[in-house]
Amino acid sequence: MTGPLAPFRWRDVTLTQVSPVALAVLAALAIAYALAARRAGTWPRARTGWFVAGLVALALATQSVLGVYDRAYFGDHMIQHLALIMVAGPLLALAMPLDLLAAVSPRARAALASRAGQALTHPLVAFGAYFVFIPVTHLTGLFNVVLAHPWAHEAEHLAFVVVGYLFFRAALGRESGRQLHPGLRLVYVMAAVPVDTFTGLALAMSSHNPFPAYVGLAPRGSTAGSILADVHLGGAIMWIGGDALMLAWAIPIAWAWVREEDRRTAALDAQLDAQGR
DSSP, X not given: OOSOOOOOOGGGGGOOOOXXXXXXXXXXXXXXHHHHHHHHSSOOHHHHHHHHHXXXXXXXHXXXXXXXXXXTOHHHHHHHHHHIIIIIHHHHHHHOHHHHHHHHOHHHHHHHHSHHHHHHTXXXXXXXXXXXXXXXXXXXXXXXHHHXXXXXXHHXXXXXXXXXXXXXXXXXXXXXSSOOOHHHHHHHHHHHHHHHHHHHHHHHTOSSOSOTXXXXXXOTTOOHHHHHHHHXXXXXXXXXXXXXXXXXXXXXXXXXXXHXXXXXXXXXXXXXXXXXX
């Protein structure tokens, strides 16, 4: 971007920014996953479908109009942030890429079984990363660095995806490793809701623009008042949108808990019936 963009109009919703590097990375990931799934032999196609869906979410978040305006509007950044961490992240978690990697690579399997691998994928580490990452990247001067340097912005995108993947990896409980009780998974997700609520409310109630970099990056014709209004909008999107997405993911997690309890009850009934005979 060589200068401030023109203000967004709804006719601009079809705009795209095509990054050959980003698209090449996404294509390489898709090919690598497909080849690994083929090598694994019995890898379920549904998991491959989840992986493709995750890559599509990544492409839409970074290459569509969201990517065009992600350094111009804070509200746009928040929509993009939610798409990366709460849409792409859990979709990739459903694809179980680490389990696939372990299935086809003895070295990867050994690395995941090591202390470092177990620590990285531990639910408490994932929760801690989410708990710290969200407010630090939105309530400190770090976001000004992200706005000022495109490379830092791209690094933030990657961090969003990694944090989202690790968090929902533990919340969904599909992959191997340290597992939470199905009921605790629901608590795990609900405990993260206040993080977005606090961060979103802090931004929505800000009395001044906390990100001076927007003065030079906001669309042409922006004023101090319009920039602050955009910050407030972004805070509301994080607060309401983030909480809504967390609650949406809580539904299948709660359903899985109910099914698990039904299975345990049925198994216990069968055992008692066998003993009664």
